[in-house]
Amino acid sequence: MNVLEIVESYGGGVRTQVDQINQYLGGKVKLTTVVSSKRGAKNIPSDYLIIDEMSNPMNPLKLIRSLLKLRKIIRKNKIEVIHFHSTLAGVFAVLLRSLFCVKIPFVYTPHAYFSEGLEPGTKKKICLFVERLIIKTAQVVVHVSRDEEGYAYENGLINGVKKSRVVLNGVRDPKYIREYKDNGVLNILNVARATHQKNPRLFIEIAKKMIESMPEIQFKFIFAGDGKLLESSRKMVEDNGLSDSIDFCGYSSNVSDLYKQADVFLSTSLYEGLPYSVVEAMSFKLPLILSDVVGHQSLIDKNGFLFDINQSASISMKKRVMNLKNSKRYIEFSMASYRKFQKDFDVAEKMNEIFNIYKGVNKEL
Incomplete structure (x- = not known):
């Protein structure tokens, strides 16, 4: 054929x-x-x-x-x-x-x-x-x-x-063994093109609000991917004085290392089909924080939570992020991600x- x-x-x-x-x-x-x-x-x-x-x-x-x-x-x-x-x-x-x-x-x-x-x-x-x-x-x-x-x-x-x-x-199963680590830094990753659909501005806004509202946690936000909004996103980070905490690193040829180093996966997309990056995050046993849009909704099953893109600064967002600092809850979210990956993807x-x-x-x- x-x-x-x-x-x-x-x-x-x-x-x-x-x-x-x-x-x-x-x-x-x-x-x-x-x-x-x-x-x-x-x-x-x-x-x-x-x-x-x-x-x-x-x-x-x-x-x-x-x-x-x-x-x-x-x-x-x-x-x-x-x-x-x-x-x-x-x-x-x-x-x-x-x-x-x-x-x-x-x-x-x-x-x-x-x-x-x-x-x-x-x-x-x-x-x-x-x-x-x-x-x-x-x-x-x-x-x-x-x-x-x-x-x-x-x-x-x-x-x-x-x-x-x-x-x-x-996607393929990387067979990655993830262990809970509390080294004082919460690494939050997104792998996406820097385009209107992927909503990098909201990624920065959420990062800024988390950093300001939870000073007891040291955050590191990574947005990996190129696109026409990459440079403007970098400028927004710099203008807000957040360069030490938010890195728009551009295209990565070794994205597996980013998944391994991350603690949580955050997607701020306006709409999706079914994003490979989230499926990959699940294969690496990452808890998920996803915008409540088509293409994300079916991916959450006791492995994270959805948030309204119009209410990203809500108290519930803060509580749920704090929940991920609990080792038992983190491991539960992590393994739920992997179970869903094995079952469906x-x-x-x-x-x-x-x-x-x-x-x-x-x-x-």
């Missing part, structure tokens, strides 16, 4: 899943992967094809050029299934189907619907309309969490159960589920 992966934004969780598909399914299907090198993409594998014009859809000439290149790849490689990742790639699915009459099966993974992060209004209505077109074009929509699938049903993106599949994001199992989806849609058309 010849499968084409199309990725416009090759970064974050999208990159992780596409690389996993190539790693785990490369021996089962013949894969061709097309990405754009724009939008901060780094270290693209040499066997991936690059079409940078995909990142300029508002330029009619580049849009047509990218569509023609994709059609050529589809014909040359005798593609039987196409998997589109994220919203913009989904738009290419609609255009390939409507303008070039590409009839082969389409699989679509939104990796968090773009409309999730929009306030009610005209812009969100337009975005939902586009997302409905994408979903109508696809044979199967792969949601990476029950939360994400629930959002799709609630907003009328999907009607009926046949089209939707839930395949949770998975085995990467080999998740890749096999995607393989079965490819086989299923290939038989249907």
Whole structure:
């Protein structure tokens, strides 16, 4: 079976899943992967094809050029299934189907619907309309969490159960042995791109409030990841005189060491599909503090807590953080994270589920 992966934004969780598909399914299907090198993409594998014009859809000439290149790849490689990742790639699915009459099966993974992060209004209505077109074009929509699938049903993106599949994001088990340590410092980590969706400003605001309200605890906050808000976030930290306590370290090639050094994982995202970074944190037995948004809600199961992004300075936040300084409670949260990881997020199992989806849609058309 010849499968084409199309990725416009090759970064974050999208990159992780596409690389996993190539790693785990490369021996089962013949894969061709097309990405754009724009939008901060780094270290693209040499066997991936690059079409940078995909990142300029508002330029009619580049849009047509990218569509023609994709059609050529589809014909040359005798593609039987196409998997589109994220919203913009989904738009290419609609255009390939409507303008070039590409009839082969389409699989679509939104990796968090773009409309999730929009306030009610005209812009969100337009975005939902586009997302409905994408979903109508696809044979199967792969949601990476029950939360994400629930959002799709609630907003009328999907009607009926046949089209939707839930395949949770998975990672390898690092087999890390975590022990409670009270060395006087509470290390709080986030691994994310410094973008609007990941909300680095709130990360800084929470850090500032914790440092000010709990002087008896020495905090160290680490935000690992690059992105267009990286420099402005660093400036905000400096302007608030917090450089000794908050480090926006940028991209890390050895993120495993950061998980090992951390005590708690904090995510301030405005919306998610199902973040790989949180799953990785669970695999390293970290307690979780997550914003109460789609994509996070199903990850909390006696292993941490959710917080309202509009009430991040609440007394309950302080009490819960103080709770993590209790060795018994910390170990309970830590082991609950790992149990949930083992139960739900085995990467080999998740890749096999995607393989079965490819086989299923290939038989249907």
